[in-house]
Amino acid sequence: MRASILLLVVIASACVGTTGGDVIDFPAAASGPTDAEALKTNGFDTDLGWHVVLTKATLHIGALYLSQSQPVSGAQATSCVLPGSYVAQVTTGLDVDLLSSSPERFPTSGHGTTLHALTAQVWLAGDGDHDVDDSSDKTPILVVEGTATRSGDVRPFAGTITIASNRVAQGGPVAGSNTLCKQRIVSPIPTNVTLAHEGGLLLRIDPRRLFVNVDFAKLTNGFTDDDASQPTVNLYQNLHAASAIAPLYTFAWDETLR
Amino acid sequence: MFGQKQDLELGYFARGDWTKGTQQRLEAATGVPYATENDLESQLGDLGLYADANARALSWLNFRGGVRTDLFTFNVLDNCAAHDVAHPSRTNPPVDQSCLTQQDFGRPREQNQRTATSSVGLLPRGTVIVGPFTGFSFNGSYGKGVRSIDPTYITQDVKTPFASVDAYELGVSYGGYIADNSFIARSIFFETDVDHDLIFNQTQGRNLVGLGTRRTGWVGAARMTGSFFDESANLTLVRSVYEDTHVLVPYVPDVVLRSDTALFTYLPVAIQGKKIKGTLASGITYVAPRALPFGQRSGDIFTVDGSATLGWTHYEIGLVVTNIFDNQYRLGEFNYASDFHSQPHPTLVPERHFTAAAPRGIFGTFAINFGGP
Numbered sequence: 001m002r003a004s005i006l007l008l009v010v011i012a013s014a015c016v017g018t019t020g021g022d023v024i025d026f027p028a029a030a031s032g033p034t035d036a037e038a039l040k041t042n043g044f045d046t047d048l049g050w051h052v053v054l055t056k057a058t059l060h061i062g063a064l065y066l067s068q069s070q071p072v073s074g075a076q077a078t079s080c081v082l083p084g085s086y087v088a089q090v091t092t093g094l095d096v097d098l099l100s101s102s103p104e105r106f107p108t109s110g111h112g113t114t115l116h117a118l119t120a121q122v123w124l125a126g127d128g129d130h131d132v133d134d135s136s137d138k139t140p141i142l143v144v145e146g147t148a149t150r151s152g153d154v155r156p157f158a159g160t161i162t163i164a165s166n167r168v169a170q171g172g173p174v175a176g177s178n179t180l181c182k183q184r185i186v187s188p189i190p191t192n193v194t195l196a197h198e199g200g201l202l203l204r205i206d207p208r209r210l211f212v213n214v215d216f217a218k219l220t221n222g223f224t225d226d227d228a229s230q231p232t233v234n235l236y237q238n239l240h241a242a243s244a245i246a247p248l249y250t251f252a253w254d255e256t257l258r
Numbered sequence: 259m260f261g262q263k264q265d266l267e268l269g270y271f272a273r274g275d276w277t278k279g280t281q282q283r284l285e286a287a288t289g290v291p292y293a294t295e296n297d298l299e300s301q302l303g304d305l306g307l308y309a310d311a312n313a314r315a316l317s318w319l320n321f322r323g324g325v326r327t328d329l330f331t332f333n334v335l336d337n338c339a340a341h342d343v344a345h346p347s348r349t350n351p352p353v354d355q356s357c358l359t360q361q362d363f364g365r366p367r368e369q370n371q372r373t374a375t376s377s378v379g380l381l382p383r384g385t386v387i388v389g390p391f392t393g394f395s396f397n398g399s400y401g402k403g404v405r406s407i408d409p410t411y412i413t414q415d416v417k418t419p420f421a422s423v424d425a426y427e428l429g430v431s432y433g434g435y436i437a438d439n440s441f442i443a444r445s446i447f448f449e450t451d452v453d454h455d456l457i458f459n460q461t462q463g464r465n466l467v468g469l470g471t472r473r474t475g476w477v478g479a480a481r482m483t484g485s486f487f488d489e490s491a492n493l494t495l496v497r498s499v500y501e502d503t504h505v506l507v508p509y510v511p512d513v514v515l516r517s518d519t520a521l522f523t524y525l526p527v528a529i530q531g532k533k534i535k536g537t538l539a540s541g542i543t544y545v546a547p548r549a550l551p552f553g554q555r556s557g558d559i560f561t562v563d564g565s566a567t568l569g570w571t572h573y574e575i576g577l578v579v580t581n582i583f584d585n586q587y588r589l590g591e592f593n594y595a596s597d598f599h600s601q602p603h604p605t606l607v608p609e610r611h612f613t614a615a616a617p618r619g620i621f622g623t624f625a626i627n628f629g630g631p
Contacts (some may be wrong), residue, residue: 017497020505022553023593023608063603086595086606110609123603130602169619 021113027200027257028090028110029103030061032207036101039207046211049150056145056158057207062125062132062184064090064110064203066195066251073187080181082119082188086115088112088195093127097189098207105255113151113193119188120159120251121204124163132181135165142239144207144223148216155216159223161236166226183240190244199250200257209248210238259332262314263526267324271306277409281462294356295462297338300409303331318391324382330420331376334409339371373414379404379422393434399427407454407467421454421467436482443480449473451501458509460594470501473510491517506549508593513546525568535569537576548591552608556591572627580619 043053069084126139310324345362389395430447457468546629567576
């Protein structure tokens with residue numbers, strides 16, 4: 001009897017321990033900044049002196065990814081997929097109202113591991129049965145409406161941005177450098193997030209960053225879905241801002257998210 | 259010496275391996291290879307000299323030990339030596355080739371490259387055996403070993419890093435008779451330290467040299483043989499951890515149990531004056547849930563195999579049934595990222611994958627034994 005008990009204790013002690021980390025499903029949500037509502041009522045000032053009041057600002061996000069790796073910058077061609085291990089993924093899309101500070105849940109849970117993420121990717125792509133390099137996917141990614149004012153110059157504006165064949169370079173993509181996925185994936189976004197069993201992933205998107213260096217004086221017919229004018233080019237480039245300073249996209253682990 | 263017989267053995271060991279290995283990635287739908295990971299032709303030589311002694315100080319005290327030195331030589335021809343180039347030619351950059359013919363700034367090179375090196379390892383070992391006392395013997399052992407590494411890690415004229423293993427054992431064994439049945443049993447506590455262990459890598463689909471690991475465990479084994487039966491069972495418990503982080507090494511089972519039982523007798527049937535021998539046998543295997551990456555555990559494995567045979571002179575016919583209870587279990591389980599294009603956006607986070615084990619199998623056998631009693 002004693003021997004049996006001892007054997008069970010030994011077997012039980014052999015079956016403990018972990019390889020580290022855990023696999024989890026988690027809620028994910030996105031919203032505008034915490035003061036998003038004020039952007040509709042009070043507006044904000046841009047770096048070029050325009051006072052902008054937004055009446056509409058929505059961004060379609062196709063997917064989110066968090067990664068453990070921090071790519072080394074260099075001149076070499078890079079892949080659209082980051083090297084190393086991914087920590088989390090949210091693979092169903094959501095139209096995010098950037099003028100609302102209330103987090104809106106992605107339709108399905110994210111999936112990941114309880115590890116630390118250093119970088120993130122925001123996939124600005126549609127939800128249909130399209131590959132990320134499919135140039136026929138004309139899902140509206142960014143829709144903005146509002147009014148810009150400077151020294152009595154009032155400029156109502158509107159625009160819808162897509163990322164499709166209109167973003168492919170003349171002559172087609174060059175290997176490793178200008179594939180459509182590079183246009184659709186904002187990467188790498190510096191991030192400092194550790195996934196946990198409690199809480200969820202919250203992405204806040206600040207629409208003020210979209211209008212950095214956008215000169216509304218050169219805007220004649222609203223934002224067009226091409227690179228015909230300085231404001232349109234800068235709005236499109238700002239959509240891809242992955243800077244850690246004054247970021248457009250900010251990821252956080254929100255323990256209150258259920 | 260000391261009134262006891264002493265043994266000393268000197269010898270050598272020589273081994274040569276000529277291997278050729280290719281690892282390619284195949285398109286799932288067509289089987290067409292689209293990338294070459296490795297294409298190696300290797301010549302590995304191992305020349306060992308050893309001295310082994312068995313010194314009996316007393317009738318109940320033995321010292322066994324020795325030392326062995328091994329010279330390992332490596333000669334590797336890598337037929338796909340360059341997989342990437344930091345600064346490719348601007349006018350003719352490689353696109354999808356696996357084995358490049360271009361080096362920095364577009365300068366040409368051949369696809370292959372030969373590397374050769376050698377190393378020497380000194381491997382001591384020793385055992386102290388106390389006993390037997392009424393069938394019981396106690397022993398303690400230490401040994402050092404090396405494992406030759408993968409040819410992909412060979413670097414020209416650089417001392418090759420062996421995977422070095424230090425092993426310790428402490429155990430007790432018994433040999434005797436119980437009710438006229440032969441009985442042997444042993445209980446051993448062990449620890450092995452490997453400085454560069456082979457760890458399964460799901461991306462490469464094979465074991466790669468990894469970090470140092472420590473395995474601590476116990477193995478118990480017993481065998482009883484009688485006039486009509488033979489039973490052998492062993493149980494291994496092991497805790498395998500990385501030496502730096504002390505987290506578990508994935509894919510290593512903590513508990514493995516194996517039992518083999520055979521019943522045999524001559525049947526009261528004779529052909530040409532020779533009796534027919536009947537044998538029933540079973541094998542039971544249990545493998546406890548294995549640690550998987552990211553804190554996961556696999557399912558356990560429990561299988562029972564059986565066989566029945568009839569033997570007459572040199573001939574034997576039999577029926578073998580594997581996985582008698584037709585258990586549905588996972589033979590191999592893994593946790594890694596994969597994308598089967600099941601949805602618009604790729605799945606890049608590790609998910610559970612498994613290979614299904616074989617269902618019940620029924621086999622007929624016929625054998626002719628040559629020689630023997």
